[in-house]
Amino acid sequence: MADKQNIVRVLVGTRKGAFVLTSDHKREKWDVAGPHFAGWEIYHMKGSPADPNRLYLSQHTGWHGQVIQRSDDGGVTWNAVDNKFVYEGVPGTHQHYDGTLRPWEFKRVWHLEPSLTDPDTVLAGVEDAAIFKTTDGGKSWVELAGLRQHGTGPQWQPGAGGMCLHTIIVDPTNPNRIVIAISAAGAFRSDDGGVSWKAINRGLRSQYIPDPDAEVGHCVHHIAAHPSRPKVLFMQKHWDVMRSDDAGDNWHEVSGNLPTDFGFVIDVHAHEPETIYVVPIKSDHEHFPLDGKLQVFRSRTGGNEWEALTNGLPQHDCYVNILRDAMAVDTCESCGIYFGTTGGQVYASSNSGDSWNAIVRDLPPVLSVEVQTL
Amino acid sequence: MTIRVELPAHVRNLARVAERELPVTLEGPPTIGAVLDALEREYPMLQGTLRDHVSKQRRPFVRFFACEQDYSHDPPDTLLPDAVTSGREPLLIIGAIAGG
Numbered sequence: 401m402a403d404k405q406n407i408v409r410v411l412v413g414t415r416k417g418a419f420v421l422t423s424d425h426k427r428e429k430w431d432v433a434g435p436h437f438a439g440w441e442i443y444h445m446k447g448s449p450a451d452p453n454r455l456y457l458s459q460h461t462g463w464h465g466q467v468i469q470r471s472d473d474g475g476v477t478w479n480a481v482d483n484k485f486v487y488e489g490v491p492g493t494h495q496h497y498d499g500t501l502r503p504w505e506f507k508r509v510w511h512l513e514p515s516l517t518d519p520d521t522v523l524a525g526v527e528d529a530a531i532f533k534t535t536d537g538g539k540s541w542v543e544l545a546g547l548r549q550h551g552t553g554p555q556w557q558p559g560a561g562g563m564c565l566h567t568i569i570v571d572p573t574n575p576n577r578i579v580i581a582i583s584a585a586g587a588f589r590s591d592d593g594g595v596s597w598k599a600i601n602r603g604l605r606s607q608y609i610p611d612p613d614a615e616v617g618h619c620v621h622h623i624a625a626h627p628s629r630p631k632v633l634f635m636q637k638h639w640d641v642m643r644s645d646d647a648g649d650n651w652h653e654v655s656g657n658l659p660t661d662f663g664f665v666i667d668v669h670a671h672e673p674e675t676i677y678v679v680p681i682k683s684d685h686e687h688f689p690l691d692g693k694l695q696v697f698r699s700r701t702g703g704n705e706w707e708a709l710t711n712g713l714p715q716h717d718c719y720v721n722i723l724r725d726a727m728a729v730d731t732c733e734s735c736g737i738y739f740g741t742t743g744g745q746v747y748a749s750s751n752s753g754d755s756w757n758a759i760v761r762d763l764p765p766v767l768s769v770e771v772q773t774l
Numbered sequence: 775m776t777i778r779v780e781l782p783a784h785v786r787n788l789a790r791v792a793e794r795e796l797p798v799t800l801e802g803p804p805t806i807g808a809v810l811d812a813l814e815r816e817y818p819m820l821q822g823t824l825r826d827h828v829s830k831q832r833r834p835f836v837r838f839f840a841c842e843q844d845y846s847h848d849p850p851d852t853l854l855p856d857a858v859t860s861g862r863e864p865l866l867i868i869g870a871i872a873g874g
Contacts, residue, residue, distance in 0.1 A: 439784060463835045463869040464784055464823035480788065480819035484827045 407774040408730050409474070410738055411455065412746055413442030416764035418457060420475045423759075425732055427750040430759045436478065437469070444511050444725055444768045447474075451519035452772050456538065458509040458524075466508050468524075470538050481538030485509070485526055488545035494528065495557035504528045504548065511725060513568035516575065523594075525565035529556060529582040531594065544594035547580070552599060552616040559583030559619045559638075566724055567623045571630040571647075579633065579648055584619035587635070589648050600648030604637060608684075621664045622724040626673035634676050634703070636666040636724075641678055643703050654703020659690055665727035669752060670735040674702040677737060677753060679722045688719040696739070698753050712756035713747065720745070725768040732773055740766025775800050777854065778864035779809060785824070785867070789817040795864055804859045806838055807850030824867065839866040 410421040410430075417435025436442075440459040448454040453474040459467045466485065469478040491504035507527040515521035520537040523544075530548045532541040547565075556563060564583055571577035576593040579600070586601040599615050609617040619638035626632065635642040635651065639662050642651040655661035660680045669675035676699050682690050689695060694713040697706040720743035730736035737753050740746045744763035749756045779798045786794070798816075800808045807830070814821045825832050830850065832838075838845040840858050857863040 437787075461784060462872075463782065463833065464788070465833055467788065467819070467823065483822045486828060 406730075406732050408732065408736065409447075409452075409772040409774060410728075410746065410748075410759070411445040411447065411475070411768075411770040411772070412740055412760075412763065412766060413445050413457075413725075413768035414740075414744070414764035414766050415441050418442040418445055418459075418475075419760070419763060421746065421760060427730075427732070427736055427748060427759075432760050433475070435764075436475070440467070441508075442767060443509060444770075445475075446512050446514055446770045447772045448514040448519040448522075449516050450514070452774055454514070454519040454537075456512045456514060456522055458512055460508045466506075468509065468512075468538055482534070482540050485524070485530075485532055485541055486543070487530060487548065488543045491548070493554055494563060495555060497558060501554070504530070506530075507562060510564045510566045511568055513570060516570060516572055523568050523570070523578070525568050525580060527562045527564040528558075529563045529565040529585060531565055531568070531580060533594065544590075546590070546595050547588060547597045550588065550597050550599070552585070555616050556582065556585035557617070567620070569623060569625050569630070569633075572627045573630055577630070577647065579623060579625070581620040581623050581635075583621065584617060584638075586616045586618040587620050587623060587633075587648055600644075601651070602649065603644070603651030603653075604642065605640070606638065608638070622666050624667045624676070626668040629673045632673065632702075634666050634668060636663050636678055638662065638684060641666065641703060654699070656699070656704035656706055658697055658706050663722075664724040665722050665739060667727045667729055667737070669737075670729045670731040672700070672735075672752075675700045675752070676702065677727065678706075679727070679739060681721060687721040692717050692719060694718040694720070694741075694747075696737070696749075696753055696756070709749075709753040709756070711754060712749075718743075723767055726766050728769045728771040730771045730773045736771070738769050738771055740769045742766065775804055775859060776861070777804065777809070777858055778861060779813070780864045780866045782867060782869040784869065785820060788819055788823065791817075803851075804854045805851050806845060806848070806854065806865070809854075809865060810850070835870040835872060837866075837868040837870050839868055840864070 406425045412419040417438040419434035443458040445457040455471040457469040493501035496502040511525040513523040524532040567581035569579040588597045631647040633644040643654045696709040720741035727739040737749045742765040745758045745761040748759045
C-alpha cells in the first residue's frame with residue numbers, strides 16, 4: 401500500500417489529445433497539462449510499473465494513421481517511436497459486419513500494456529485484433545501471431561467499435577500467463593508468454609450470436625483483475641457482469657441486483673480484491689446511464705450484491721457514456737477511483753467511491769484513463 | 775533539385791517543423807514518390823503517416839495537389855509539373871476534408 405505522501409498522476413486519452421492530471425495524496429487540487437498531440441485521438445496512455453516516468457501513448461487520426469509516442473520524463477517531453485505494425489505472414493480473413501470475409505488490416509492500437517519488470521517491454525492490442533510486442537522500448541514491434549492464428553480466427557467479427565483487442569492482463573506472479581479480450585471474439589489466454597492461446601469463454605452466454613454459448617463470438621467489453629489474485633477475473637461483457645475464479649477457464653454471472661448489466665468499464669479496488677466497480681449503461685442501443693442518472697455501482701462481495709454510488713455525480717439529465725478503458729484506480733492508502741466520460745469529465749473519488757467530484761470537465765470525449773501512484 | 779512542399783498541420787507538428795512550407799531536395803526524377811522518400815528520410819517519424827509502410831499506397835485521407843491539379847490518384851512515379859520542379863509553385867500535401 402502506498403504511503404500518505406504520494407503524487408497521483410492521471411493519464412487521460414481523449415478524442416482530441418492527451419492530458420496529464422497531477423495532484424498530491426489529498427487529491428483535492430489538480431494540475432492539468434495538455435493537450436498533448438492536440439487534434440489526435442489518444443486511444444491509450446500508460447506508464448511502466450518498472451519506471452513510472454516511462455510512458456507509452458497511442459495516437460491516431462483518420463488522416464495519418466497510427467503513431468506511438470514514448471516519454472522518459474513522465475510526460476513532459478515525447479518522442480515518436482516505431483509505428484510499423486505488420487501482421488506475420490499472410491493475414492487471412494475474419495467475419496465482417498455483413499457476414500462477408502475480410503482480410504486482416506491494421507487500423508490502430510487500442511491498448512498498451514507495459515511490462516511489470518522491464519520498461520522497454522510493452523504489449524500492444526490492436527485493431528484488427530492482434531497482439532504485438534516490443535522489447536526495445538518501441539523501436540520495433542513483432543506480432544505474437546499465435547493469437548491471430550488461433551483456429552477460430554475466421555469466426556471473429558468486429559463489434560460496433562471495430563474488431564479491437566482492448567484488454568491485456570499480465571499475471572504478476574507468472575509473466576507467461578497473459579489474458580486478453582477482443583470485441584467481438586471473446587477472451588483468450590496464453591500460458592507460454594504469448595506463443596499459443598486458448599479461448600476462455602466457457603460460461604458466457606450471448607443472445608446476439610447464433611449459438612449463445614459458442615466458443616468464440618462474445619463481445620467482451622473489458623476484464624479486470626486484482627494483482628494479488630490474478631486468477632480471479634471480472635468481466636463486463638456487452639450484457640452481463642461475469643466472474644472467473646480459475647483464470648478464465650469457467651465464468652459465472654455476477655450481475656445480481658444491477659439495474660442493467662450492460663456497460664463497458666469494470667475495475668477492482670486497489671486493496672480489497674473482492675470490491676469491484678462498474679458503471680451500468682442503459683442498453684446496447686442507448687449508450688447512456690439509466691434515467692439520466694450517472695451511477696457507479698460497487699460490489700464488496702465480488703459481485704451479485706451491488707450498491708449505487710451517486711454522491712457527487714449528476715443525477716439528472718446526464719447522457720454520457722463511459723468507454724471500456726476509461727476507469728482506473730490509484731494505490732493510495734484510501735483507494736482512489738477514476739473514470740472519464742464521453743462528455744469530457746473525469747470523475748474521481750478519493751474514498752473508494754463513497755463520494756465523487758469532477759477533477760476536470762469539458763475535455764474532448766474521454767477514451768481512456770490510467771492512474772499512476774508515484 | 776530542391777522543391778517546395780507544404781505539409782498539413784498534424785504532420786508539421788509530428789516532424790517538429792514550424793514552417794508551413796519546407797524545401798525538399800530530391801534525388802533522381804522529381805516524382806511524388808521521390809518527395810515522400812525524401813520526407814521520410816529526413817523525418818523518419820513521418821513513415822506510415824502519409825503512405826503505408828509496406829505497400830507504399832497513399833493513406834486514404836491524404837491528398838497531393840499542385841498547380842490547381844489533383845495528383846492524389848496518379849501513380850507515385852508521376853513526374854511533378856515544371857512549375858513545381860522550378861520552384862515557382864509548391865507541392866501541397868493536404869489532409870482530406872473527410873479525414874478528421
